Amino acid sequence: xxxxxxxxxxxxxxxxxxxxxxxxxxxxxxxxxxxxxxxxxxxxxxxxxxxxxxxxxxxxxxxxxxxxxxxxxxxxxxxxxxxxxxxxxxxxxxxxxxxxxxxxxxxxxxxxxxxxxxxxxxxxxxxxxxxxxxxxxxxxxxxxxxxxxxxxxxxxxxxxxxxxxxxxxxxxxxxxxxxxxxxxxxxxxxxxxxxxxxxxxxxxxxxxxxxxxxxxxxxxxxxxxxxxxxxxxxxxxxxxxxxxxxxxxxx
Numbered sequence: 595x596x597x598x599x600x601x602x603x604x605x606x607x608x609x610x611x612x613x614x615x616x617x618x619x620x621x622x623x624x625x626x627x628x629x630x631x632x633x634x635x636x637x638x639x640x641x642x643x644x645x646x647x648x649x650x651x652x653x654x655x656x657x658x659x660x661x662x663x664x665x666x667x668x669x670x671x672x673x674x675x676x677x678x679x680x681x682x683x684x685x686x687x688x689x690x691x692x693x694x695x696x697x698x699x700x701x702x703x704x705x706x707x708x709x710x711x712x713x714x715x716x717x718x719x720x721x722x723x724x725x726x727x728x729x730x731x732x733x734x735x736x737x738x739x740x741x742x743x744x745x746x747x748x749x750x751x752x753x754x755x756x757x758x759x760x761x762x763x764x765x766x767x768x769x770x771x772x773x774x775x776x777x778x779x780x781x782x783x784x785x786x787x788x789x790x791x792x793x794x795x796x797x798x799x800x801x802x803x804x805x806x807x808x809x810x811x812x813x814x815x816x817x818x819x820x821x822x823x824x825x826x827x828x829x830x831x832x833x834x835x836x837x838x839x840x841x842x843x844x845x
Contacts, residue, residue, distance in 0.1 A: 665724070673703075709738040713785070714745030718757040722783075725764065732768045737784040737795075744785075747792060748844040751820045756841060759819045760794060763839070766811050767796065771803040794839040802835045812837055 677700050684692045710722050725734040745753055760783075767781055779800025786793045802808055809825050816823035816839055826836040 669724075706736060706738070709741055710736055712741055712743055713738075714743045715753045715757045717754075718744075718760055721757075721761050721764075733778070733780040734764065735780050735782045737782060739784070739786060742785045742787055742792070744792070747787075749792065750842045750844070755819045756821070759815060759821060759839060762815045763796065763812050763837075766808060766815065767798055767802075770808045773801045773803060775800075790842065790844070792841040792843055794841070795836070796838070797834055797836045799834060805835050808835070809837070 784795040
């Protein structure tokens with residue numbers, strides 16, 4: 595980046611000098627033409643540098659997305675291998691009564707992943723899948739009672755802004771100070787379609803040490819993206835911290 599800035603600075607300096615000579619100095623038309631050609635070449639060089647840098651940035655971004663997809667596939671493969679080993683173990687031990695419950699668990703996870711994939715916003719889908727498989731100190735439980743296709747709802751905010759809201763709010767709660775015993779408590783994230791709006795529900799199963807600060811940060815994120823935040827009282831959620839983001843949509 596420093597080299598790019600240096601190159602652009604040199605081009606700008608030379609171009610400015612050439613322009614000054616054309617305007618100020620008493621030069622013949624021949625020299626003016628030479629300066630004009632030189633000025634044009636400098637502008638083209640600067641534009642080429644910018645295009646090359648933008649191309650590099652796109653390649654880096656694409657490579658980062660590809661690595662994220664590969665990492666996600668590796669996590670998914672690991673989870674499926676664990677499920678297969680569990681099924682195989684029950685079969686070898688002839689614990690056939692355990693098989694229906696195990697299969698139902700797998701079916702439930704497949705259904706959940708399918709509904710996440712159908713949300714319709716690629717960056718949001720990738721984020722939620724990654725957080726489910728590698729949530730670290732705060733597992734993410736994504737709940738979608740009925741299929742929701744965000745890209746097909748007539749939302750009053752752009753889908754990219756909505757994706758930013760969800761990702762930023764999840765990360766805000768993730769890094770918020772928590773009681774030590776609640777460090778690995780999960781965050782429930784639910785997408786619920788209601789009349790004239792989409793409700794995104796957050797329910798942290800642990801205890802936030804500074805819920806007021808978290809609420810203020812979430813409120814700022816919501817207001818900047820044009821959505822509304824509601825904080826639910828502890829009595830409404832069995833003393834758990836809960837927030838709702840309301841996204842208006844037309845029928």
